[in-house]
Amino acid sequence: xxxxxxxxxxxxxxxxxxxxxxxxxxxxxxxxxxxxxxxxxxxxxxxxxxxxxxxxxxxxxxxxxxxxxxxxxxxxxxxxxxxxxxxxxxxxxxxxxxxxxxxxxxxxxxxxxxxxxxxxxxxxxxxxxxxxxxxxxxxxxxxxxxxxxxxxxxxxxxxxxxxxx
Amino acid sequence: xxxxxxxxxxxxxxxxxxxxxxxxxxxxxxxxxxxxxxxxxxxxxxxxxxxxxxxxxxxxxxxxxxxxxxxxxxxxxxxxxxxxxxxxxxxxxxxxxxxxx
Numbered sequence: 321x322x323x324x325x326x327x328x329x330x331x332x333x334x335x336x337x338x339x340x341x342x343x344x345x346x347x348x349x350x351x352x353x354x355x356x357x358x359x360x361x362x363x364x365x366x367x368x369x370x371x372x373x374x375x376x377x378x379x380x381x382x383x384x385x386x387x388x389x390x391x392x393x394x395x396x397x398x399x400x401x402x403x404x405x406x407x408x409x410x411x412x413x414x415x416x417x418x419x420x421x422x423x424x425x426x427x428x429x430x431x432x433x434x435x436x437x438x439x440x441x442x443x444x445x446x447x448x449x450x451x452x453x454x455x456x457x458x459x460x461x462x463x464x465x466x467x468x469x470x471x472x473x474x475x476x477x478x479x480x481x482x483x484x485x
Numbered sequence: 486x487x488x489x490x491x492x493x494x495x496x497x498x499x500x501x502x503x504x505x506x507x508x509x510x511x512x513x514x515x516x517x518x519x520x521x522x523x524x525x526x527x528x529x530x531x532x533x534x535x536x537x538x539x540x541x542x543x544x545x546x547x548x549x550x551x552x553x554x555x556x557x558x559x560x561x562x563x564x565x566x567x568x569x570x571x572x573x574x575x576x577x578x579x580x581x582x583x584x585x586x
Contacts, residue, residue: 335583342511419523
């Protein structure tokens with residue numbers, strides 16, 4: 321058992337070694353924190369990014385597009401409820417598998433903030449553009465961005481996890 | 486423990502500096518919260534050794550634990566307290582000051 325007495329002020333070499341030791345532990349744990357989500361959840365979140373822009377577009381469409389607006393609203397809400405239920409299950413399983421807390425700051429802040437701000441703007445913007453132009457390409461464009469983001473983030477986690485391991 | 490921004494050495498903490506305790510703090514600072522078995526595995530120490538170090542850190546008010554079920558078994562999860570996080574970061578700053586530029 322190490323004692324406090326043994327831990328008198330270290331020399332620069334000892335301090336450097338202690339910092340290096342701490343950094344090594346950090347790197348090892350960072351690999352755990354970057355453990356990618358299971359593929360089934362990546363598929364679920366990607367599916368949500370497919371449904372959401374189209375459902376929002378249908379909800380805002382005037383006149384109705386493919387089905388009544390209330391049906392699009394129900395579709396969107398059901399998708400959200402299902403997604404959050406799956407997220408709860410996936411998060412619980414992830415914590416149980418890794419043994420560490422789920423953190424939202426594994427990826428660089430700029431990437432997380434950009435995704436959290438830009439994606440909703442694109443989804444909502446595409447829905448309004450669709451309402452004004454009746455061109456579904458706007459919605460499909462938003463779907464493509466969402467899918468690319470979902471897959472890209474997953475691959476980023478896979479890379480971080482492999483690199484840190 | 487008081488920390489003085491003008492003197493990083495004031496953050497040097499003998500409780501944290503013991504190698505395994507420094508590693509525990511580094512691990513918990515990075516992970517946020519970690520299960521006892523994971524900490525043990527990462528540090529490569531026995532449960533009894535880890536338990537002793539965790540007890541020292543808990544008595545200093547640096548680490549807290551909570552019990553939760555994992556894989557149908559009750560597990561202990563460890564996390565740094567706010568005081569522990571501040572003390573660890575101050576200690577790291579002190580080590581960097583010792584190393585110098």
